[in-house]
Amino acid sequence: MQVYKVGGAVRDRLLGLPVTDVDRVVVGATAEEMLAQGFRPVGADFPVFLHPKTGEEYALARTERKSGRGYGGFTFYASPEVTLEEDLIRRDLTINAMAEDDQLNLTDPYHGQRDLEARILRHVSPAFAEDPLRVLRVARFAARYAGLGFTVADETMDLMRQLSESGELQALTAERSWKEISRALMEDHPQVFIQVLRDCGALKVLMPEVDALFGVPQPETHHPEIDTGLHTLSVLEQSALHKQPLTVRWACLLHDLGKGLTPEEEWPRHIAHEHTGLKLIKAVNERFKVPKDCQELALLVGQYHTHGHRALELKASTLLELLQSFDIYRRPQRFEEFIVACEMDARGRKGLEQRSYPQADYLRGAAQAARAVAVQPLLEQGFKGPELGEALKRERLKALKIYKDNA
Template identity: 45%
Template sequence: MEIYLVGGAVRDALLKVDFHERDYVVVGATAEELLAQGFIPVGKDFPVFLHPETQEEYALARTERKTGQGYTGFACYAQPDVTLEQDLERRDLTINAIAQSSSGELIDPWGGIRDLELKVLRHVSPAFAEDPLRVLRAARFAARFHYLGFFIAEETYALMRQLVAAGEIKALVAERVWQETEKALQTQTPSEYFLVLHRCGALGQLLQCNLPTEVNFPALEQLAATSNNSMLRYAAWVADLATMLASNEQALNCTSEQLRIPNAYADMARLLLHTLTTFAQPQLTTKAVLAFYQSTDAWRRPERFLQLEALCQALTSTLSLTNPLFTLERVNKVFAPVNELREMSVQAYIKQGLKGPAIGQALQQARSEVLLARWQQPFI
């Protein structure tokens, strides 16, 4: 039995970037031998185990054979006669197909170290074109290492386009697409993920919408420079799509329905688009501003409203190019009074003997008067 450190830990150590997980491949062993040593099986489809003490992943060396459509259509062979080189050959990119022995020796049969030096993302073998998930993974690594100057090899792009043309992308389940997309949103340059997917034709298929030939994501790029919150980054990306598709509803539907995103992400994107629509009005009356507070649940969900405020403030310089009334001055003017208005209590009106709808009407009137006094005019 021989054990090798593989994948991201080896790659990132060579790149001198931080990593937090270590994965190992075990050559010359059986599942029974690992179980006898206390390893805990966790893989449903593949022979993957957790170390009994470190909880790190150990996988038996394996080969895979394409048996059907999609990323699950593979037959796995994991026996002691599978070599390290064979296991590394089934991996997606050469930079992910480097192993390290317990003595520190690097095993690199597919040229991963050279590609690290060249800063190129290149497929290991033609088998890359058998798994549509690798299109998303290549795009995610392009986003992750874009700041270091990495790019996708043209021959790898060709295989990605081949997968798209064959309709394999449509076999990916929405939950799996979202997993890769969320990881990409957490990279330094998330816009590169979507640009790569668009260049190979995958983005339109994944979202099931017609995108223009040339796309760009200025709001996402602006927010990525100031915030690492993936939920807010997602909302900025949807705002970019809404501009390209000229439809807020279509942008929301094609992302939330096709990607199966978390409700909190969908809510923030909806709130941002609603805010942009509200600010497109030439005049915002106090009545319209109070209605905006109500529609965004500003009274009951202050933390989410603060996130929306921060998101809007970060994006005004970008989104004002297509929505000229969405200025930082206007955003600050609308969002600033909320804390003061939220503190106004219904108790005072109850003590006055008001009941039911009359309480809400009185509170609304009082809030309107505060806004008028603050602004010295009925609209902004």
Template identity: 45%
Template sequence: MEVYLVGGAVRDKLLKLPVHERDWVVVGARSEELLDQGFQQVGKDFPVFLHPDTHEEYALARKERKSGRGHTEFTVYASPEVTLEQDLARRDLTINAIAESENGTLIDPYKGVQDLEARKLRHVSEAFTEDPLRVLRVARFAARFAHFGFTVASETQQLLQQMSDSEELSHLVPERVWKEWEKALLSETPTAFLELLKSIDALPQVLPGITATDRQLQRLHRTSAFSGEAALRFACLFVEQKTPDDIKQFCRRLAIPNHYRDAATLARNNEHFITQAKLPEAESLSATLKQIDYWRRPEKLEQLLQLRAAEFSQSEQKTTIDKQHQKLRLAGEKASALSSQALQKQGFTGKALGNALREQREKILAEALV
């Protein structure tokens, strides 16, 4: 029985990046041998086991064969006769098909180290086409490693185009599509994810309604440079796109969490506030604060200010925008502190109380924003 470190841990180690989790492949063993050593099997029919102490994943060397449409229909064959090279051959990219022995020797039958040095994302074999999710994985790796200069190899780009043309991507489970996109949103260059999918005409299949226009991509680039928050990066794509109902439908279709949907809806409903360099007058500003339910949920204003700051983060107006936001935060806090009880003591009730509260808040905002 031989054990090898494989996949992302080896890749990131060679790139001198932090290694957050390690995966292992076991060659020349049967399930019973691992179970006898205290390993716990993950799933009923899948040869992956958790180490009894580290809880890291150890997988028996295996081969896979596609047995249906989409990402999940595969027949797995694990046996002591399956070699390390055969196991590595089923992986997606050469940079993910490098193994390291227990003594530190690299096993690299598909020239992954060479592609790491050349900064190329290249598929291992034609078996790549059997799993349509790999299109999204390549796009996600493009987003993660673009700042290192990685690009997709021309033959892999052609293969991605063929897979998109086959419309196999339309059979992907929405939750898996979102999982890959969310990882890309958290990467260094989220625009690369959308750019690659757009280049192979895959967006209508996997993210219907996301067109990745130059304007959208530029906004995403600015926002990504400004903030690493995934929800903010997601929301900026909807500032000038879709209606609130369309956003809800889009998020429901991809099973996107509600806080992403709410951030996108907030951005769409307040396009003018986000994109205009001049703050609205006190009356309009008061209406905006009411519309976003600021008096009960002040964090909504902070989301808007972050989107607006990102919009102007690379412009000559950045300093002015920052000063505006400092004033607006203080004005909002001061207006929030206004007590309706104090107005009631002055004799205001009912509709008159609501009007007086609104007028005094507008007065506070107007004075603070001078």
């Protein structure tokens, strides 16, 4: 029995990056031998075991064969005869197909170290094209390592195009797709993830609503970058630069979907795109079974981001309606995320990335003024039920008028 570290642990150590997840493969052992040593089995699909003391995962070396559509359409074969090289060849990228023993002796049959040095994301074998999830994984790795200069090999991009055109991407489950998308959005360069998906034709299949934004012009006075798709990538880039959470990054990706529906004769203006985009945002949310907090913020940012940009001009009554829509009294964090999403939108414009965004503090101040209105005096005056709600609304409107006059 021989145990090797494989995959990301080897890759990131060679890159000089922190090693977070350690995967181990066991060569020359049977499931019975693992159980006899106290390992605990997990996973029904293939033989993976937890170490009796550390709880870390150990997988038996295995081969795999395509047996159906999609990510799960494989049969696995594990046996003591399966070699380390046979286990490594089924992996996606050469940089993930290296192994090392406890003495750090490297096994690199597919030249992963060479590709690390050349900053290339390259598939290990033609079997890459059997798993559609790998399109998303490669795009995610491109987003993760873009800052180090990594790019996707031309021949790997060709295989990703083939997969995008084959219909296999539609076989991916919503859960698997969202897991990759959400992880990719939290990388340092999430805009690269979207760009790589677009370059290989996968964006058109997975998120046609986002793909449709490329080539759609906006008024140059507000958007020097003109192209709506490029603007979306820039907004996503800003959200990562400012370390925003997943909810904000997801909202940034979807905020302008309505512009993809504007008739060409109306370009470059996009009247009421905030409302026309809502059905598209809902469709994308449902397609990937997106978590509720991400869904809600994306819809609210889509509907109200232009209100955010015009905050200083809004009437007190419109400002109050905006605050009520976000339920700022019970959900203060959601309104804060809306504000930063609007700021990312404003910064995601060519040459305007450093421009100040006074609307942010203005909106925070407005929320504070509305929240400061006390309920107790109204209760003491005898208000209750719907009348209390109306009285509270009147007092908050007064507070916002005062705030607006003094701002």
